[in-house]
Amino acid sequence: MSVTKEAVLERLKTISGPDFSGNIVDLGMVSEIFAADGKVFFSITVPAARAQEMEPLRAAAERVVKEIPGVASAIVALTAEKKGGGMEAAVPPRPAPRPAAPPRPAPHAPASHSQGKRGVPGIEAIIAVASGKGGVGKSTTAVNLALGLAALGLKVGLLDADIYGPSMPRLLGIRGRPQTRDGKILQPMENYGLKVMSIGFLVEEETPMIWRGPMVISALTQMLREVEWGPLDVLVVDMPPGTGDAQLTMAQQVPLAGAVIVSTPQDLALIDARKGLNMFRKVDVPLLGIVENMSYFVAPDTGKRYDIFGHGGARREAERLGVPFLGEVPLVMDIRESSDGGRPVVAADPQGAEAAIYREIATRVRDRLAQEKATAENAVPSIVFE
Numbered sequence: 001m002s003v004t005k006e007a008v009l010e011r012l013k014t015i016s017g018p019d020f021s022g023n024i025v026d027l028g029m030v031s032e033i034f035a036a037d038g039k040v041f042f043s044i045t046v047p048a049a050r051a052q053e054m055e056p057l058r059a060a061a062e063r064v065v066k067e068i069p070g071v072a073s074a075i076v077a078l079t080a081e082k083k084g085g086g087m088e089a090a091v092p093p094r095p096a097p098r099p100a101a102p103p104r105p106a107p108h109a110p111a112s113h114s115q116g117k118r119g120v121p122g123i124e125a126i127i128a129v130a131s132g133k134g135g136v137g138k139s140t141t142a143v144n145l146a147l148g149l150a151a152l153g154l155k156v157g158l159l160d161a162d163i164y165g166p167s168m169p170r171l172l173g174i175r176g177r178p179q180t181r182d183g184k185i186l187q188p189m190e191n192y193g194l195k196v197m198s199i200g201f202l203v204e205e206e207t208p209m210i211w212r213g214p215m216v217i218s219a220l221t222q223m224l225r226e227v228e229w230g231p232l233d234v235l236v237v238d239m240p241p242g243t244g245d246a247q248l249t250m251a252q253q254v255p256l257a258g259a260v261i262v263s264t265p266q267d268l269a270l271i272d273a274r275k276g277l278n279m280f281r282k283v284d285v286p287l288l289g290i291v292e293n294m295s296y297f298v299a300p301d302t303g304k305r306y307d308i309f310g311h312g313g314a315r316r317e318a319e320r321l322g323v324p325f326l327g328e329v330p331l332v333m334d335i336r337e338s339s340d341g342g343r344p345v346v347a348a349d350p351q352g353a354e355a356a357i358y359r360e361i362a363t364r365v366r367d368r369l370a371q372e373k374a375t376a377e378n379a380v381p382s383i384v385f386e
Contacts, residue, residue, distance in 0.1 A: 003070045005033045008040055011064045018050065018057065038072035039202050040065050043215045046078055054078055072180050073226075077218035117255040122230015123157070125257035125369055126237060127288065128250070130280070132272025134241035137293040138262045139167040140339050141329065142238040145260065147346035148362025150193050154233040157188065159223060160198030161250060162240045163216045169200040173342020177201060186227045192347040195232065197223045216246050224254065234369070242272075243279045251283045258288035258372055260326065260365060265292055265313035273314070277321060288368040289324035290314050291361060294331040324368060327361040330354070
């Protein structure tokens with residue numbers, strides 16, 4: 001049974017607006033609705049000053065939509081409209097609360113990259129694969145790193161967090177839609193021994209994701225926390241390129257065990273890679289290392305090597321910043337062709353030279369994870385008496 005936008009709107013009209021003034025549809029708070037294959041996506045626009053207190057309204061809207069026959073899941077996000085956007089008249093502000101007494105200073109506590117972050121049941125460690133810019137081969141690196149970790153005997157999952165440009169359905173040759181358990185929890189798709197989730201499984205490949213930041217965050221949160229991932233030793237997250245709101249929110253809210261930065265050798269790419277490194281450092285996420293992708297090119301007919309983008313820039317940058325260098329991945333036709341065909345090189349040619357490179361990188365990442373875990377476990381909290 002297909003779900004229509006009209007049916008969704010009729011159900012949403014049962015949700016009262018803030019302060020019980022009208023309903024959220026007539027108040028113009030509901031965005032364009034996208035419905036396909038039992039999945040419903042939309043956002044609710046609220047005043048920025050009251051965004052945090054509107055979570056019950058968002059949850060209520062999600063609940064009534066999920067009750068519609070034929071709806072398997074719903075992704076509902078709050079979009080905070082800045083002043084002047086037109087929502088102030090629809091939702092009057094509440095009186096300012098009386099100022100509270102200033103809180104007493106808390107005891108000093110050691111910094112921790114997982115402090116205040118809620119873990120995901122069944123997942124031992126979550127690592128991010130990131131880049132300062134697009135076009136450096138981050139997704140190809142992420143999928144082959146995940147396969148390399150699986151080749152080491154680990155149970156591995158892969159979350160495609162690049163909402164605007166999901167690559168995993170094509171890179172892993174996965175078609176179809178994920179199933180749900182009890183109409184709520186998504187079952188990850190699987191191929192080559194990996195558990196995989198991507199927004200690309202929920203929408204058509206050519207459908208543009210014209211979403212604002214809060215809706216992207218909501219979708220990422222659901223794909224992380226409303227998917228039956230476990231048990232996993234490692235979840236590899238293919239992060240969106242850059243250092244925007246989605247990347248920062250993931251780094252701040254997800255208990256990342258570490259981050260892998262992907263860059264090409266040239267200075268322009270390394271400038272952006274530094275931004276990614278600094279972002280993770282600012283939110284206290286351990287840096288597992290840097291991968292130099294497209295490090296060099298070997299002509300298949302002559303065997304001659306060409307340093308098209310320069311060579312060794314990422315290694316030198318890692319040494320300068322005191323970050324581990326994980327390895328060099330050459331620019332090879334086989335990697336590109338197998339990736340486009342949905343057969344990542346580690347799975348398609350496990351005995352090949354390129355697969356060996358990715359397995360070496362995976363081994364170094366595994367060892368770095370173990371080091372970071374041991375460091376965290378051996379850390380002794382300091383107690384300060386005042």
